[in-house]
Amino acid sequence: MLLNFLLLDVVIMALCWLIVTYNQRAGLVDVAWSFCIALNVMIAAFWLDTAPISVRIFIGCASSIWFLRLTWHLLRRYWHESEEDRRYANMRRAMGQFKHLGFLAFFMFQAGLAILFSYPMLSLLSTTVIQWSEWTHWALIAAAIMMLLAFIGESTADQQLYRFKQKPEHHGKTMDQGLWKYSRHPNYFFEWLHWFAYPILGLAAGQYLLWIYPLLMWAFLYYITGIPFSEQQALRHRGQNYRDYQQRTSMFIPWQPKE
Incomplete structure (x- = not known):
């Protein structure tokens, strides 16, 4: 299961990396990271039928809303910024001629972090009904x-x-x-x-x-x-x-x- 979600997140991050390679604004990685977690949770809550329905509804709704709101906030900030986020501008200067490969590695690392921070929700959704207490x-x-x-x-x-x-x-x-x-x-x-x-x-x-x-x-x-x-x-x-x-x-x- 985790491997499937990792592949999904890698694809999303790769697409965002292509956009960033064109527009030189790597702050999109923050938007993509939050969106990856929201998407992971929504898919898992819908497809996994192991946990109690109350748990699936709560995590599917509450966690998705949390990360979708964060995605929107980060996207709004990204959209209104005329220059690249200073963190990533500094990274770009430090990587020099290897900036494209460097950012590709960074985006793939963020895909891994998205899985790491999706794990609590995925783990709870994978816990069978019999394992939940009264x-x-x-x-x-x-x-x-x-x-x-x-x-x-x-x-x-x-x-x-x-x-x-x-x-x-x-x-x-x-x-x-x-x-x-x-x-x-x-x-x-x-x-x-x-x-x-x-x-x-x-x-x-x-x-x-x-x-x-x-x-x-x-x-x-x-x-x-x-x-x-x-x-x-x-x-x-x-x-x-x-x-x-x-x-x-x-x-x-x-x-x-x-x-």
Whole structure:
């Protein structure tokens, strides 16, 4: 099963790589990554009939909506950006004459990551009815509450930032309103919170290893792909304005700002 989904994701990433080779804007990889996970989940929820129907409906709907919303948000940002995302522009310069092959390898790596982060949903959907405990419905309720809180939080944070950036008078300024008043990265925080829904469900299905996913996502956001780059870019372009924001605002977990 995983191999079939991997092949699907490789094809999608390869097509996106061809587009990027033409338009020189590699940020499309983020859109494709999220879409691959959404597609994996929708197909698995529809075709796999092993899990209880309530679990199939919940994962098929809630997870698909989560990643489709993220896909739309990333696509909207990609569409309105006139220049290539600085992360990928730096990669392009670093790879020099090997940039096309380098980005091909990078896109294929992202296909692998899409499978890695699709695994919790695919694993739960592959768990047979007999393996689910009698308190599955309580786990579904808890997971749904977690997913709803995360969805409201991240979609609100993304929309607040999008509207802030749309106003020319905010150019060079730091977003410190709404949820961004309490966390420098509320979108990342709620993204991380969302990944607790699957190990909660996993408790009812005997899938205890799924608890590694909140830790894995936290490591990616906190140390690798999320916060470090965002902070560096903000300091480079907004300087003291962002340093002041750092001094008074929690980095990750929303908290009352310092006076």
